[in-house]
Amino acid sequence: MSGAAVFSLKFPSLLKFDENREEAHIKHNLQTLYGVSGQAPCDTQMRTILDPVEPAQVAKGFDTFTQKS
Helix, strand or coil, X not given: CHHHHHHHCCCCCHHHHHHHCCCHHHHHHHHHHHCCXXXXXXXXXXXXXXXXXXXXXXXXXXXXXXXXX
């Protein structure tokens, strides 16, 4: 969910997200909108987690996540 938050909260890069992830309003949004409890992963951790994932594996979930009502 942290990966989705980076893009939907309009961060231009993982590094910019990493620089701002400890700000109170960002932490609040991560918790309330995305259910991220505790600390969001840093950019290096997020790359380690997301890089091996094939886009096709998340395409359907991404479509559901971004679908307009």
